Amino acid sequence: MRVAGDAEWKRALPLLALRNGDQLEATGAAAAVLLFSGVQGTTTVSAANSPYVVRPLAPAPSNTRSAELIAGLSRLLAGKRKELTFASLSTRSVSERPDVLLAPRAGKLLGPPTFEWEGPDSLRYTVRVLGPQGLVWEASGLHRAPVRYPASAPPLVPGVRYSCEILSQDSFRQAGEFTLVPKSDAAVVHDGLTAVGRQRYPRGTAALMRAALFFEHELYAEALQELRGAAAAEHGEPALHVMLGQLYERLGLPQLSDEEFQEAASLMGARP
Secondary structure (H helix, E strand, O other): OEOOOOOOOOOOOOOOOOOOOOEEOOOOOOOEEEEOOOOOOEEEEOHHHOOEEOOOOOOOOOOHHHHHHHHHHHHHHHOOOOOOOOOOOOOOOHHHOOOEEEEOOOOEEOOOOEEEEEOOOOOOEEEEEEEOOEEEEEEEEEOOOOEEOOOOOOOOOOOOEEEEEEEEOOOOEEEEEEEEOOHHHHHHHHHHHHHHHHOOOOHHHHHHHHHHHHHHOOOHHHHHHHHHHHHHHOOOOHHHHHHHHHHHHHOOOHHHHHHHHHHHHHHOOOOO
């Protein structure tokens, strides 16, 4: 990309903020999706329309509330850009990583939690949910796999802060906290998801917008599920890994965060 008024071309990084007059150029099979602020939609830059000069698009008809929401999510995404350190990619298998609780670690939830953690497959685990009055629910002898809070368990009350614990036979123990959002707050989030769906974004862009909405409302478990699913489905999209790295960073998981940033750098074709 080249900033308006500059002579030098630079590598275009994921979630880069562009302004009127900036230029993008794609070569070979590379492509970039430009998300215009507000409800103006997207443009894909490829070798066929390169170099592309950024110009404002005519606003699409929409209600003011949706326009403000989409514009806010666009700004939030731009604020998640990461100055990637281009290094050799070195990830660890699940068995090599330390035991760690992934979700829910913190924040809020739209509904009953799904507990997810990493650790050896050979161990059996116990999951506990505790509320202000003590133990609410417990399940033991579990394999390392996502566990949904069952419908037969005591109902969780929106607005009440709960803690969860994951324990294993080898004395591993990690805890997190979560709060179920009230119906009124959940309705706001669902309205936002509907507004994003109306825009007909490319799949990767739509996933980023939904994740940004979840992130904004502290729905970190939902954001994690959205981004991990999109990253698995949309191979080669570095922006998803940048956002996922930012989310892991927020959740206090630096190793997983670094791995996602390295994956983004690798997908950008960086060399150490």
